[in-house]
Amino acid sequence: MSHPYVIVSAPVPEDLRTSIEANFNIVDVPVGKRLEDALDSDRLQEIAGIVCTVRTKLDEGVMASMPKLRVISNFAVGFDNVDVAAANARNILVCNTPRVLDSAVADLVFGMIIILGRDMLNGDTYVRDGTWASKGAPALTRDIRGKTLGLLGMGRIGRVVAKTAKAFDMNVIYHNRNRCSDAESEGLAEYRDREALLAEADFLSIHVPLTDATRNSIGERELKIMKSSAYLINTSRGAVVDEQALVEALKSGEIAGAGLDVMVKEPLPAESPLCSMRNVVLQAHVGSGTVETRRAMIDLATRNLIDALTNKQPEAMVNPQVWGSKAE
Incomplete structure (x- = not known):
C-alpha cells in the first residue's frame, strides 16, 4: 500500500x-x-x-x-x-x-518596553554619531518600574507578560472578552473595561488574534484615548492596528512611541513612514524567533x-x- x-x-x-x-x-x-x-x-x-x-x-x-x-x-x-x-x-x-512560544514573545515585549521607555534606540545613536562627545549628557528618560502596563488580551502570552511585569514592579491591568478570575485572584492583573485600559496604560501591549472583530480595532479613536506619554506594543498581528492612524498619532505626539513586531504588510517596505520614526522600535515578526x-x-x-x-x-x-x- x-x-x-x-x-x-x-x-x-x-x-x-x-x-x-x-x-x-x-x-x-x-x-x-x-x-x-x-x-x-x-x-x-x-x-x-x-x-x-x-x-x-x-x-x-x-x-x-x-x-x-x-x-x-x-x-x-x-x-x-x-x-x-x-x-x-x-x-x-x-x-x-x-x-x-509564550515566553519568547513575552521577552520581546519587555525588550521593546525597555528600549522605548529608556529611549535606548536614540541613546545608541547619540553615542555612535559623536553627539555625546560634543554636547554632553543626553536628555533624561523615565523609569519603567511603577508604571502601568495594560494588556489587551489575557491569554497564554498575556499571562507570561503579566508575570514578567511583576518583576519590574509594574501595575498590570487587562481587558479581555471574558474576565480571567484566576489571574485576578493570583494578583497578576486587575480588570478594566476597554476604554479605561486605554486611558490608564503607560504601555499598552496587544495580545489578541486577528479576526473580523479585531481588525483595525485600535484606530484613531482608541489612540486619542491613550496618554500622550504612552507607548503601544504590538506582537499579535499588524492588521489589529489601523497603521495609518498609528502613523498620524506618532507624528502628532498623541502617543509617545510604538514597538512593532508585526505590520499590515510584511516585510515592511523601507519607504514606510514607520521606518524613519525615531520613536518607533521595529522588529521583523520575530516574537518566536529564537533557536x-x-x-x-x-x-x-x-x-x-x-x-x-x-x-x-x-x-x-x-x-x-x-x-x-x-x-x-
Missing part, C-alpha cells in the same frame, strides 16, 4: 523530515508559494496533510482542490491564513503551535501532522470538534 502524500512548506529539520517520511511521501513546496501554483491538479488531489507557515493561504478554493486533505498543521500560533469555517465544512482538522522556540514549534507542528494522519489525537487543535466527529 502506498504512503499518503503530505505537503511540507515550512523549515522542517532533517530529523523531523525522517519522521514524516517513515509514514508519508513528502511533497516540498517553497515557503509562502501558492499551492495551486506549485503543484498540478493531479498532485493536489492526492494530498492528505499539510505542514506550513502562515504565509500559505488556505481558502475554500484551495481546499476544494484537495479532496483527500485531512489536516492542516500550521507552524505558528496564529491561523488567520486558514479559512477555518471552510475547513470545518470539509471536516479538515486545523492544528497550530500554542504555548511553546529554542522555533525548534519547539516545528517539533509540535510535525507531531500534530503525523498524529492526525495516524489516528492519534494531536496536542494542539484549532477546531477540535472535527477530531471529535472523526472519533465518533
